[in-house]
Amino acid sequence: MVGHNHQDAQNELQAAGLHMLEEKDATGQNRLLLWDRNWEVVRQSPKAGTRVTPETTITLYSKKIGE
Secondary structure, eight states, rough: OTSBBHHHHHHHHHTTTTEEEEEEETSSOOOOOSSSSGEEEEEEESSSTTOOOOTTOOEEEETTOOO
């Protein structure tokens, strides 16, 4: 999901049946992602290519676009 708009990344994961999603401010400022379309995914856990189940929690680390 790295490089995706945060909202689009969430939509794609949910469409794949993955609903255990968390989001974090990648800058460490602990801001809330109130308007997800204004953020870009810069890191994720687990890493891309990792096999997951619907019970796996996926964390998207994002920063505001342009930061």
